Amino acid sequence: MFVTYILPALTFGGLGLFSGVLLTVCSKVFEVKVDERVEALNEALPQVNCGSCGFSGCSDYANAIVKNGVPTNLCKPGGKECAAKLSALMGIANMDVVPQVAVVLCSGDCNATESKFNFNGIQSCLAANRFYNGSEVCTHGCLGFGDCAKVCPNNAISIVDGLARVNKSECIGCGLCSKVCPDNIIVLRDITNHVDVCCSSTDIGKITRSVCSSGCIGCKKCEKTCENGAITVENNHASIDYSKCTNCGKCVEACPMHVIKKCDAAVIAK
Numbered sequence: 001m002f003v004t005y006i007l008p009a010l011t012f013g014g015l016g017l018f019s020g021v022l023l024t025v026c027s028k029v030f031e032v033k034v035d036e037r038v039e040a041l042n043e044a045l046p047q048v049n050c051g052s053c054g055f056s057g058c059s060d061y062a063n064a065i066v067k068n069g070v071p072t073n074l075c076k077p078g079g080k081e082c083a084a085k086l087s088a089l090m091g092i093a094n095m096d097v098v099p100q101v102a103v104v105l106c107s108g109d110c111n112a113t114e115s116k117f118n119f120n121g122i123q124s125c126l127a128a129n130r131f132y133n134g135s136e137v138c139t140h141g142c143l144g145f146g147d148c149a150k151v152c153p154n155n156a157i158s159i160v161d162g163l164a165r166v167n168k169s170e171c172i173g174c175g176l177c178s179k180v181c182p183d184n185i186i187v188l189r190d191i192t193n194h195v196d197v198c199c200s201s202t203d204i205g206k207i208t209r210s211v212c213s214s215g216c217i218g219c220k221k222c223e224k225t226c227e228n229g230a231i232t233v234e235n236n237h238a239s240i241d242y243s244k245c246t247n248c249g250k251c252v253e254a255c256p257m258h259v260i261k262k263c264d265a266a267v268i269a270k
Helices: 002-029 036-044 058-068 079-090 125-129 147-151 176-180 205-211 221-225 250-254
Strands: 100-104 157-160 163-166 186-190 195-197 231-234 237-240 260-262
Touching: 036 058, 036 079, 058 079, 100 163, 125 147, 147 157, 147 176, 176 186, 195 237, 221 231, 221 250, 250 260
Parallel strands: none
Antiparallel strands: 100 186, 157 163, 195 260, 231 237
16 A cells, blocks of 8 residues: 555655755746846836837837946837936936827828729738739829728827828827838828928829829929928939928928928927
């Protein structure tokens, strides 16, 4: 009876006790000590994990601040309030943050352009883009399936008339929408800039006119109107150098296609 029942039980019990002791000792010997500041910084971050700071997530950013002295003002979604908290926790001077907003560089809604076929596959921009650059006749514009809206953590993007539109007062500038857009027509800019060229076409004017009534035709009227040299036309497309732009809006008035738009500063005030 001892050999049959008691000895096996004692053997397994002893092995269990030995394993428990061994695990306890190993956990103490190989324990990785976590700096309490890292945990505090991580809790202060918005946990969007968008990567706009240049790190894979909020915890990695918090770790980089403590171990590598990375600036505390890199979190765009957190903005000034988050930067102030991080600076206070690190005991350093507060660093200013210029919030950013997402801008859709396209004006081609269903009233301005047409579809060349009905796409019945997976209803996503990424899937549609694999079929002849999407179902729209303009291959440079918004595909309209809302991949950007699906990843937005603040519900700041909606699809209206087949075009992604950003509610700038709700946008936190995380950039997740920009990363999922297969045509790269969503970009981030500082909220201090209020003028945008809402078109991404680089086709010649004749072709652009044939596929969209709201596309940049490269006429250079905006370029000639700007007194600061902030807007230039290259490859049939107008682009803005925000370091020179004064938000005067003269290019907006000069654009015959109305693709250069000015956003009221009050709309995106944060």
